[in-house]
Amino acid sequence: MKQAHTTRQIGGIEQAPIGLGCMNLSHAYGKPPSESESIELLHRALELGVTHFDTAALYGFGKNETLLGRAFKGIRPQIHLASKCGMTGVDGKRVIDGRPETLHRTIDAALTRLNTDAIDLYYLHRIDPKVPIEDSVGAMSDMVQAGKVRAIGLSEASADSIRRAHAVHPITALQTEYSLWSRNAEIAVLDVCRELDITFTAFSPLARGFLANGVTDVNTLLDSDIRKGMPRFQPAAFTENLKLLAQLNTLAIEVSLPLNQLALAWLLHQGEHIIPIPGTTSVAHLESNIAAAQLSLDDAVLERLDAIVNHNTVTGARYPAPTQLEIDTEEFLA
Template sequence: MQTRRIGNAEVPAIGLGCMNLSHAYGTPPDTETATALLHKAFDLGVRHFDTAALYGFGANETLVGEAIKPFRQQVHLASKCAMTGVEGVRVIDGRPETLTRTLDEALTRLQTDHIDLYYLHRWDKNVPIEDSVGALSRAVEDGKIGAIGLSEVSAATLRKAHAVHPIAAVQTEYSLWTRNAEIAVLQACKELDTSFVAFSPVARGFLTGAVTDPAAFAAKDIRRNMPRFQEPHFSSNQRWLNEFADLAKTENCSMAQLSLAWLLSRDDHVLPIPGTTSIAHLEDNLAAAEITLSAEVIGKLDELINQTTVSGPRYPEATQAEIDTEEFA
């Protein structure tokens, strides 16, 4: 697989988002099944594994830490702080003392003495970004983390943080149907030599064609509360999905592969991290790195799926208020 740089590491261009092995999309797989998928990802060449304290309220870090222990030194391990579970409730807390405690807890769960890339999962708007990044910079000095990342921040916040300590990566939702990064932060990352890690690169499954009935989502599936999976937005977005499927057939690839190949074409500092609980889907996703799209196909995709053709905001109002990413007018 082609490689791209993140921090001081060179990793295969497509990594693995580990969230749905423990969190967010209904009942997660059992430990044996999840571990088998993580091992298969390594066997297939994945070296960038992404987890967080929030996922399963620590359960995902525990899962990943145990699974990758045999090859820990061969992988680039990323995790996140500042959004965690406290007594079963999701809390955003970016105070330096909280970040320090969360990091120590993460190191224990991950069974490692350092985390290669540690993100602020969300900027706590009650705490200056400089204070939160300052705490993480001290963790870099102590050797507990290798590099600092930010998630769901604007270009302005990125620049403020970068003035305190170099920011190795920004992680934000980015796909054909979520283009907010193109407003400013993608370019800011390029200017600051910061990698851009794209989560939900296949639109939480929508761009694979697998989501046909949101009513069938599990009770705890977070997509139930996302406007794009609710009416009238869901039906509106399905109107262009068939044409997208036809384009994938023309390119002799799956819809997921077409989505990921488009992302890889954006720039060489963009690294998608699709997540899955299926080894078949894992294999399909990773094969996208071998696909090269023509300028004509990229142009068709940009015209078909963009901020003007996609219906509905990506988050409900309460969640939207928690993020700092730029929004289209």
């Protein structure tokens, strides 16, 4: 029997084992909730013991940072706040720009939107292929020296890039998609994070809702939903992936656990340096997700989960080809 820990760490600071990804309160998955509904959810997460809240300049092109700035006004010391730079909205379009001068502008704008003097953890959202990672991380190191940022992270970075960045300034956290159906991190990144004492924050730990039975019919997705363009959610691939979902639901019934909790508990058991950051717009789903931290899973259940959903059984790539070109994380060979 394996037991999930009650706390984990980011840069030596204790955190709840499950954080909150805040993107979908402003961005990506169709129409977001109202500001009042979003603030209610953020406050409920804090009540439930969530300490780590994750946002980015990209999300809602600044709206998500502004939302968190309003939600946590007056109670900022109670949370561990993470945001990201290097990928923002410019004239309504997503732009990757890791130039030092751009990053310095981004941090000042982020601090204003977040209504804070310093960000606890600041990620380079994407590595700009036109800019040496040493230059981008060097600029972020300057932010630490200036007191604007307390720790630096990377997002969607390969093991080699992590090592190069870490040589410039200590990397505190690495954020990449990781779930039962997205295993790229297992190629090299999880190991290098363990070696260098870097926390791994897992985004989309519920496979963009798939592992929570949140998407069972792709025809119901709004045109503004980014999943509409993702290979795994295309009709033919999705039909195949639904077969995996049926097997997962059968297992969930056998062990008397909601599928979302089963998926999150599996992830927590993959390493003590891993903190999942599921996002949601539902308070009920939030409460269910956070409860997964209290679960333990038998080795037999973990093995069955691995056998049902893994790199070889999932149909479709993680991202469309143009987006994949922007990702530095290692990929499985075809």
